[in-house]
Amino acid sequence: MSMSRVNQELIAQRLNLSRATVSRSLANHPAISAETRQRVQELAEKLGYQQTPGRMGRRGRNSRALTVGVLIGVPAGNVVMATFPYILKGIRDRAEIEHVTIDVCYQAPVDFHPETGRQPVIRNMRQGNWRGVILIYPFAEKAVEMISQRLCTVAVLESYNQPGIDIIDTDDASAMVALVERLADAGHKRIGFLSWDYPIGGHWVARRFSGYVEALFLQGLPFRPEWVLNVDKNTPRLSPAQTADAVARIVRENQVTAWVCAADHQAYQLAIDLPLRGLRVPEDVSITGFDGLDPATGQKRITSMRVPHEQIGSAAVTRLVNRIQHPTAPRRKILVEAELVAGETIAKPGGV
Structure with a gap:
């Protein structure tokens, strides 16, 4: 809807x-x-109801001042091919309606150690400057546990094991089913899956991988562990360049003609790397991504699932305000559907 x-x-x-x-x-x-x-x-x-800015939100203009933190799991705000700017726009738009002040902090997850108490984020929590926090991208479970013990917490695009943390996420399973179905309709029988290796990996890659496996089952297509890169923790972790090398080798040795990437930034880079290894996209190899991001100038648009990031950001503010007002309410996990974007990176299997 x-x-x-x-x-x-x-x-x-x-x-x-x-x-x-x-x-x-x-x-x-x-x-x-x-x-x-x-x-x-x-x-x-x-x-997903949203009040217009001309109406009063659930918090009137005379309500007690409410400031919430937005903690983004990147080291700075200028990351290329990132989704958080769209999420942040939705957060800011909704915060204006709710008369909530937003305090945005960028924090590399690997350098985030709440137990030290020395980082500005922790000082804001201890001094009572924040009433709640929205987490964007994965953070270590231990760090999230400490945050959620101090503040009402909503996580965006990531799940955590901590009780009481509300989640606003994408319906990864149905999205992956749609992508694999599109590849199967084009004639692909051997489809691989890849991600990149991240210091704080989170659960999002595993969820999208499980959706890929489900989609193969529904299509009656073969699953081979050796066609999966950077998911199994017991296999070597590959850099983006090494991942492209592995894809090229598997394409030539096993006739794997299509690859599902866990995110758009991975897919766009793969589309750059494969031609350098003698493989054309999509003539020799078809590629799909996930997020629906626009391509850089001169690049083909990746066939992907467009995630409504602004609406997710808006829903996160609504959920956090509700959590602050009702701190003992049951935990909520809201899944948002993504929309298929028919790009230019799927073709019928070629003669590799």
């Missing part, structure tokens, strides 16, 4: 309530029972 079509009238119909009751529930009006407010707010969040 398109998020832009979701309005208060639809929510009222779904819950058999008046529109006025829905409006007051979204504004956290005390005249509405807590049970009704919770039902309305949970359905609104599930449907």
Whole structure:
């Protein structure tokens, strides 16, 4: 369902309530029972409802000042082929509606050691400057545990084992099924999967890999562990250049004619590296990515799944405000569907 079509009238119909009751529930009006407010707010969040900037959010202008941190798992804000700028736009737009102040911090996950207490992020937590925090990209489980013990926490595009952390994520399984189905429809029978090696890997690669395996099963296609790169921790970890070398070798030795990449930045780099190794994309090798990012000038658009990053960022703010207001509410995990982007990197199997 398109998020832009979701309005208060639809929510009222779904819950058999008046529109006025829905409006007051979204504004956290005390005249509405807590049970009704919770039902309305949970359905609104599930449907992706967004109030327009001209309306009052759930927090009025006279509400007590609320500042939340946004902790982005990169060392700086100028990372190439990154998704966080789109997530951050959604966060900022929604924060304006909710009258929430956002404090953005960039932090390399491998250098993040909350137990030392010396980093600015930790000082903000201890001094009470933040009421909650949104985590973008993977951080170490131990670090997240310490954060969640101090603050209400929402994680974006990553899952954690800690109880009480709300998750806003992509429905990776259905997205991978769509990509593999597109490759199978083009005639590909041997399809590999690759990722890059990351210091803090997180769960997102494993989830997308499991979706790839499920998709192969649904299509009746073979699965071979040797056609999977940088997923199994018991196999050598390869750099991007080594990954491209391995792909070229497997294509020539095993006739693996298509590769599913765990993310767009990996796919775009592979599309650059393979021609340097004598393989054309997509004539010799088809490639898919994940995120729906635009190509650099002169590059072919990768066939991918476009993730609604701005809406995810918006939903993260809504979820965090709700968590701050209801700290003992059950944990929520919200999955958002991605949309297939028909790029220029899939063709019928060639004669490698």
